[in-house]
Amino acid sequence: KTITVAVINQKGGTGKTTTTINLGSALSKLGHKVLLLDLDPQSNLSYSLAASDPDNTLAEVFLGSKSIQDIIVEKDGLWIAPGSNELVDIEISLVQQPERELFLKKILAQVKGFDYILIDCPPSLSVLTLNALTAAQEVLIPLQMEVLTLQGLDQIMRTVQKVRKAFNPKLKIKGIVVVMFDVRRKLSQEVLEYLQENVKEKIFRSYIRLNVKLAEAPSFGKSVLDYEPASNGAKDYKALAEEFVES
Amino acid sequence: KTITVAVINQKGGTGKTTTTINLGSALSKLGHKVLLLDLDPQSNLSYSLAASDPDNTLAEVFLGSKSIQDIIVEKDGLWIAPGSNELVDIEISLVQQPERELFLKKILAQVKGFDYILIDCPPSLSVLTLNALTAAQEVLIPLQMEVLTLQGLDQIMRTVQKVRKAFNPKLKIKGIVVVMFDVRRKLSQEVLEYLQENVKEKIFRSYIRLNVKLAEAPSFGKSVLDYEPASNGAKDYKALAEEFVES
Ligand SMILES: Nc1ncnc2c1ncn2[C@@H]1O[C@H](COP(=O)(O)OP(=O)(O)OP(=O)(O)O)[C@@H](O)[C@H]1O
Ligand SMILES: Nc1ncnc2c1ncn2[C@@H]1O[C@H](COP(=O)(O)OP(=O)(O)OP(=O)(O)O)[C@@H](O)[C@H]1O
Numbered sequence: 363k364t365i366t367v368a369v370i371n372q373k374g375g376t377g378k379t380t381t382t383i384n385l386g387s388a389l390s391k392l393g394h395k396v397l398l399l400d401l402d403p404q405s406n407l408s409y410s411l412a413a414s415d416p417d418n419t420l421a422e423v424f425l426g427s428k429s430i431q432d433i434i435v436e437k438d439g440l441w442i443a444p445g446s447n448e449l450v451d452i453e454i455s456l457v458q459q460p461e462r463e464l465f466l467k468k469i470l471a472q473v474k475g476f477d478y479i480l481i482d483c484p485p486s487l488s489v490l491t492l493n494a495l496t497a498a499q500e501v502l503i504p505l506q507m508e509v510l511t512l513q514g515l516d517q518i519m520r521t522v523q524k525v526r527k528a529f530n531p532k533l534k535i536k537g538i539v540v541v542m543f544d545v546r547r548k549l550s551q552e553v554l555e556y557l558q559e560n561v562k563e564k565i566f567r568s569y570i571r572l573n574v575k576l577a578e579a580p581s582f583g584k585s586v587l588d589y590e591p592a593s594n595g596a597k598d599y600k601a602l603a604e605e606f607v608e609s
Numbered sequence: 610k611t612i613t614v615a616v617i618n619q620k621g622g623t624g625k626t627t628t629t630i631n632l633g634s635a636l637s638k639l640g641h642k643v644l645l646l647d648l649d650p651q652s653n654l655s656y657s658l659a660a661s662d663p664d665n666t667l668a669e670v671f672l673g674s675k676s677i678q679d680i681i682v683e684k685d686g687l688w689i690a691p692g693s694n695e696l697v698d699i700e701i702s703l704v705q706q707p708e709r710e711l712f713l714k715k716i717l718a719q720v721k722g723f724d725y726i727l728i729d730c731p732p733s734l735s736v737l738t739l740n741a742l743t744a745a746q747e748v749l750i751p752l753q754m755e756v757l758t759l760q761g762l763d764q765i766m767r768t769v770q771k772v773r774k775a776f777n778p779k780l781k782i783k784g785i786v787v788v789m790f791d792v793r794r795k796l797s798q799e800v801l802e803y804l805q806e807n808v809k810e811k812i813f814r815s816y817i818r819l820n821v822k823l824a825e826a827p828s829f830g831k832s833v834l835d836y837e838p839a840s841n842g843a844k845d846y847k848a849l850a851e852e853f854v855e856s
């Protein structure tokens with residue numbers, strides 16, 4: 363049975379793409395078959411894994427001119443459905459359609475044989491993200507320990523609640539994963555303490571430390587586990603994957 | 610004559626809100642009358658200046674139930690038009706309207722007496738950002754020195770070009786401002802060198818160093834210039850404001 367996970371946070375730059383790639387890579391190294399979907403018009407995920415292909419992307423699949431099997435590629439043991447900037451136009455055209463939230467769910471119904479499907483979402487709670495939440499069983503929320511990122515948590519919970527009621531009763535929040543954690547910064551510790559005292563959602567024990575190797579890996583087209591397996595970034599995402607599978 | 614500036618970058622977390630607030634604050638301390646617009650549904654700018662007011666936001670102005678004069682508030686010498694999460698629904702309803710890009714331009718035609726209007730935009734190039742680009746004369750692009758943030762530059766330029774042709778022939782790119790610059794990180798230096806060699810747009814000489822005071826200030830409802838005037842963050846935004854006015 364495939365588990366589909368939407369990686370969301372409308373706050374920008376909170377490690378959604380980095381987490382989708384590296385958690386995906388770590389899960390595949392534990393022996394699971396993993397598909398990554400790049401649902402963000404920026405298509406950072408596709409670039410970071412050197413999987414961009416302008417004519418074979420999720421945009422063509424939403425338009426119906428290609429099937430999802432046509433566009434899936436394999437890289438370093440990971441399977442990828444690339445995105446493209448045309449998803450901006452897709453989002454605008456989806457808004458006017460009835461059942462606009464159900465398109466991705468119908469597309470993924472044709473995909474078989476994966477243990478995990480991870481969906482990298484854009485920094486917004488608009489129609490593309492609603493498609494991911496409707497198609498998914500679980501939600502993963504990467505969160506930086508910053509004042510402004512706490513502001514958006516309520517909004518995320520309200521949106522998940524809305525999707526659960528309207529389209530997807532089984533949708534559950536798998537948890538929050540703390541990312542880009544700088545152990546030397548007092549502010550990070552303070553925000554983490556505030557989070558632990560005030561938020562009832564599960565926070566994964568494994569957290570991701572700030573590690574420049576994670577920021578370098580995209581320019582080599584690899585996950586950090588393939589680029590620098592001995593780095594803190596690789597170790598942290600490996601530990602997260604082990605905890606993720608057990609929970 | 611009012612100069613309206615759209616602060617944009619579809620890449621998330623690249624300092625758009627931090628730059629709008631602190632450049633705005635520094636411009637007002639140089640004696641200019643400055644209005645800040647919070648056009649991002651996350652409304653981080655409104656929160657950061659303790660200016661949130663759920664019933665008096667830009668959402669009501671787009672809906673036509675309030676005028677922009679009704680919602681503008683003053684804080685520490687800065688004028689603010691607050692945002693709200695309802696801008697998500699506004700964006701969805703705007704998509705289906707004729708002249709959907711022109712709403713903000715019409716709203717701002719009623720605003721008089723400011724030297725600068727700075728618009729904080731969401732991390733996307735969708736209809737709200739297109740409204741800002743259509744209403745503005747200048748574009749400011751805050752940019753972190755990261756591999757993934759370079760990916761989006763072409764897309765920003767294409768979008769500005771599209772708006773210039775279709776709606777706003779005078780729109781010009783004022784420049785790129787380097788933000789969150791960590792002088793110790795080799796990757797930052799490498800990305801900056803790549804940028805200087807490959808990008809023809811102007812890059813401001815003044816750059817913003819990584820400084821935790823900038824990340825703390827929002828929890829006190831103040832700009833960094835009012836929160837910690839002697840910090841690197843305050844000095845860097847002051848220098849940027851002086852260069853901005855002269856250019
Ligand atoms: N643990 C980490 N240590 C150091 N750098 C990191 C870490 N995680 C992410 N980064 C870097 O931080 C930046 C933001 O991360 P990323 O792009 O994954 O966030 P995002 O939430 O996907 O952004 P967006 O909102 O634009 O989609 C990237 O340049 C990335 O390389
Ligand atoms: N120079 C800096 N030094 C340290 N922290 C910074 C600096 N500039 C911004 N930050 C912090 O980095 C985070 C991202 O900045 P900010 O929210 O301004 O980016 P943004 O582009 O507006 O994000 P979004 O795409 O979500 O709108 C915030 O937590 C902010 O406090």
Ligand SMILES: [Mg+2]
Nearest residue numbers: 378379402406
């Ligand atoms: Mg991303």
Ligand SMILES: [Mg+2]
Nearest residue numbers: 625626649653
């Ligand atoms: Mg912002």
